[in-house]
Amino acid sequence: xxxxxxxxxxxxxxxxxxxxxxxxxxxxxxxxxxxxxxxxxxxxxxxxxxxxxxxxxxxxxxxxxxxxxxxxxxxxxxxxxxxxxxxxxxxxxxxxxxxxxxxxxxxxxxxxxxxxxxxxxxxxxxxxxxxxxxxxxxxxxxxxxxxxxxxxxxxxxxxxxxxxxxxxxxxxxxxxxxxxxxxxxxxxxxxxxxxxxxxxxxxxxxxxxxxxxxxxxxxxxxxxxxxxxxxxxxxxxxxxxxxxxxxxxxxxxxxxxxxxxxxxxxxxxxxxxxxxxxxxxxxxxxxxxxxxxxxxxxxxxxxxxxxxxxxxxxxxxxxxxxxxxxxxxxxxxxxxxxxxxxxxxxxxxxxxxxxxxxxxxxxxxxxxxxxxxxxxxxxxxxxxxxxxxxxxxxxxxxxxxxxxxxxxxxxxxxxx
Ligand code: SF4
Numbered sequence: 001x002x003x004x005x006x007x008x009x010x011x012x013x014x015x016x017x018x019x020x021x022x023x024x025x026x027x028x029x030x031x032x033x034x035x036x037x038x039x040x041x042x043x044x045x046x047x048x049x050x051x052x053x054x055x056x057x058x059x060x061x062x063x064x065x066x067x068x069x070x071x072x073x074x075x076x077x078x079x080x081x082x083x084x085x086x087x088x089x090x091x092x093x094x095x096x097x098x099x100x101x102x103x104x105x106x107x108x109x110x111x112x113x114x115x116x117x118x119x120x121x122x123x124x125x126x127x128x129x130x131x132x133x134x135x136x137x138x139x140x141x142x143x144x145x146x147x148x149x150x151x152x153x154x155x156x157x158x159x160x161x162x163x164x165x166x167x168x169x170x171x172x173x174x175x176x177x178x179x180x181x182x183x184x185x186x187x188x189x190x191x192x193x194x195x196x197x198x199x200x201x202x203x204x205x206x207x208x209x210x211x212x213x214x215x216x217x218x219x220x221x222x223x224x225x226x227x228x229x230x231x232x233x234x235x236x237x238x239x240x241x242x243x244x245x246x247x248x249x250x251x252x253x254x255x256x257x258x259x260x261x262x263x264x265x266x267x268x269x270x271x272x273x274x275x276x277x278x279x280x281x282x283x284x285x286x287x288x289x290x291x292x293x294x295x296x297x298x299x300x301x302x303x304x305x306x307x308x309x310x311x312x313x314x315x316x317x318x319x320x321x322x323x324x325x326x327x328x329x330x331x332x333x334x335x336x337x338x339x340x341x342x343x344x345x346x347x348x349x350x351x352x353x354x355x356x357x358x359x360x361x362x363x364x365x366x367x368x369x370x371x372x373x374x375x376x377x378x379x380x381x382x383x384x385x386x387x388x389x390x391x392x393x394x395x396x397x398x399x400x401x402x403x404x405x406x407x408x409x410x411x412x413x414x415x416x
Contacts, residue, residue, distance in 0.1 A: 006018050007042075008392055008394035009041070010041065010376055011037045011038045013285065017392060018033050026398050036152065049355070049358060051372050053066055063369050063371045066369055067330070070368070071328060074328035075327055076103070077330065078102065079103070079104045079329075081334030082334070083281075083282030083285035083333065084282050085376060085405050085406075086284065086376050086381075086384060086404070087291060088404075089382070089404065094295050096412065101304050103303045103315050104300075105320070106288050108299060110340075112281075113299060113300050116280070117299045126269060126276050128388070130157075130387070131390075136167065136241075138240055139243035140178065142178065142180070142181075143246065144182075144254065145187065145248025145279045146185035146188075147246070150279065176236055178194040178233070179191040180251075181195075182198060205221050206225075208260070209230050210230065210233065214270075242273055243268065243272060252278070296311070321344045327351055328353075333373070334363070335364075355370050356373050357370075357372070379398060379399075
């Protein structure tokens with residue numbers, strides 16, 4: 001056993017790289033330093049995916065040939081998922097989509113996509129790395145995010161609790177954590193007095209009230225929130241030497257567009273020093289967005305057509321399924337039956353679905369073909385882009401006879 005070897009957890013997009021494990025006979029017998037979410041991913045799925053064709057168990061070669069057959073016949077295929085895949089698999093999927101003239105989309109299409117896009121095309125500047133946050137941040141704002149549940153080590157490893165190069169005194173003296181949310185989340189509890197509850201859909205109003213307060217004007221909001229509380233919050237933000245806003249889905253969903261965020265960031269950087277980062281869920285959603293962006297200039301919702309790339313809402317998984325315009329779906333490491341609204345997901349039942357995943361999902365139960373893949377980070381290595389844009393490489397923790405999704409996609413392409 002190599003005791004100095006650290007491993008990377010791929011259960012969320014912090015990609016903690018300090019995980020210690022214990023193995024015996026090529027199976028994991030202990031996981032240390034990971035949070036409970038990480039431990040449960042690393043200790044593998046409760047329900048590993050069987051290799052099936054039309055509900056009957058078969059071998060991988062047969063499922064790969066049949067996948068190639070379906071895709072060859074398909075006039076308008078959809079490739080969806082890849083947020084839980086390595087960059088290698090993502091690049092293969094982009095190649096495959098090109099070869100098939102397919103639609104390609106991922107979950108960012110209905111979550112943090114707009115923010116990642118604005119960062120990649122330079123519309124939102126002021127981003128920083130998690131290491132910068134640990135070393136420097138004195139004010140940390142979680143807006144519409146609950147990392148205590150979604151990214152359990154965010155606060156302890158990078159933001160509030162750890163000591164950093166320029167933050168030696170520990171959290172209560174040297175750092176202030178603030179939660180702004182529509183509910184008393186676990187993170188809000190940690191933030192104590194610095195937790196600000198607002199009604200749903202009032203984020204933009206609070207942003208504008210804060211901008212007013214930061215400009216020396218009297219802040220006004222239509223909901224019940226003491227003027228003093230808003231001034232008090234503005235004051236903390238103003239005094240920050242190195243502030244960061246972590247934007248959760250709660251904030252992104254409540255805004256029609258990103259203008260309010262840009263307004264606030266500009267104002268904050270006029271009066272103090274503030275950075276902005278999205279709280280990305282899947283461990284390599286940002287990798288998918290960046291790889292597709294490098295290739296096409298878009299982060300999601302594309303349709304390849306010979307040498308052309310079409311892009312737009314029309315090519316989002318939601319619209320494609322709603323309009324029933326696709327005639328097959330290749331789902332990689334994702335569970336759209338679970339994450340999409342029922343009325344839209346239902347349309348998947350009318351077309352052949354092929355699922356590549358380490359674990360059984362709602363979608364795999366409805367799939368014509370299921371191909372089990374190695375669990376990335378545990379059974380196969382690769383690289384991923386952390387939520388802050390930093391690339392992280394990882395090695396497999398144990399050996400497996402299962403093949404990676406990258407290899408599955410490569411073999412499908414060979415058979416086309
Ligand atoms: Fe894994 Fe995320 Fe927990 Fe770190 S915080 S151990 S990456 S689940």
